[in-house]
Amino acid sequence: MTIRWLGRADVLAAGGGDFAAALDDVRAGFALIAGGRATMPAEISVGLGPREPAMPGARAYALPARLDGERPVAGLKWTAHRPPLDDGAPSILSTTTVNDALTGRPIGIVESAGLTVMRTAAVTALALETVAPQPLRRIAVLGAGQQATGHLAMLAALAPHLAPDLAEIRLWNRTAARGEALVARFAARLPIRFVGDIDQALDGADAVLACTAALEPVLPVEAVRPGRLVAQIGHHEAPFAAIDRATQVFVDLWGPFAEASGKSLFRMYRAGRFAPERVTADLAAMLAGAPRPGPDEAVYVSSFGLNVFDVALAARILARAEALGIGTPLTLLDRPWEAP
Structure with missing residues (x-):
């Protein structure tokens, strides 16, 4: 069993910067919401940075969703709003994991901070x-x-x-x-x-x-x-x-x-x-x-920003990446588990 990894360059190569396609994803997502075919449990979060003093806004958020469209998918967006650090890295880091909603099999993981901007x-x-x-x-x-x-x-x-x-x-x-x-x-x-x-x-x-x-x-x-x-x-x-x-x-x-x-x-x-x-x-x-x-x-x-759209965009990008051979397949399971 493998799972496809897409970094930012892979996401863009698979159409992640296409606003017309993102708008179509949003329209389709709203149609699923209206038809009761999209599920969005409440987000959960944990604080980041030192506990004392607390850093307002420095948190990691888990946002799950399921969409029962043409290809039912379930996914989780995991986003870290980082503490203020002078380390040259972005202040927000995000990945979205997508599974087949009918079988539970993993489809892929994408770097998704850019996709969040797209769907917003x-x-x-x-x-x-x-x-x-x-x-x-x-x-x-x-x-x-x-x-x-x-x-x-x-x-x-x-x-x-x-x-x-x-x-x-x-x-x-x-x-x-x-x-x-x-x-x-x-x-x-x-x-x-x-x-x-x-x-x-x-x-x-x-x-x-x-x-x-x-x-x-x-x-x-x-x-x-x-x-x-x-x-x-x-x-x-x-x-x-x-x-x-x-x-x-x-x-x-x-x-x-x-x-x-x-x-x-x-x-x-x-x-x-x-x-x-x-x-x-x-x-x-x-x-x-x-x-x-x-x-x-x-x-x-x-505009709150709904996680169904993060999952919808990620699922479309992963499907196109698979068709084009973009990304890195990672081995998830290759043998039965044996305790050491």
Whole structure:
């Protein structure tokens, strides 16, 4: 019995950077969720770093899921949000293991930090496609880290479909040098410029993609307004008063993670400031034909990030890698176990 290992180069060679395919995976995943054919138990986590002093945010998370699609699969995403170390390694390391859900046989293990960025941006693409109240001519992107980079790459790949009349992207970041470097990276593919003031970035934007790593709100309260979609991708970027201004609120899903997640909407819920009944719909319902917001609606989207999509993307990549002979087969079982 063998299991296929895919490092990051293998993942990319097998189509891991294909945003159109990732968007298809997300659509199919939401259809399975709506049909009761996807399972997502609650995540569990353990702390990382020294016990004393405790390091907030340094944790490892286990996120299991099962999808009963054309090829039923079960998988586990294991992600380490590392303590702050000056060792040159990424701050987040992630792998996803996939098994055949009918037989339990292992299929493979993939390096999946990049796939997480892909599926997160693909969910945002679906939100732009289904719940944006206005045609997308101007988009504000907040942040210059991994998620902002992934969302700009998504826009570069899918803008002809999502925003055929896109005229401008304004990028804001607290550190100007990082923001300007990211703009330079995408200047040949997108009508993008850096602005040093967040209000200037938001001015006239039809959509705001908040992709920062902020642990406290950075969005102005007035960011949520009629005729605009605000998608919160980061951790705790939105003040409660901004969410209160939304006339329609969308989530990828409302689940047990609402009781523990640090996302702004779920914090607001646990503070008794937001009732789940205020959620207009989840994205699965929108794909099933729920009415699109009108042009004067103030739309807020909270994207939690569902592990079914991590497993779906990993399963597709592993299938293609097998067909193309990409990756490293590792021997899992080659003889009966004999105790020494």
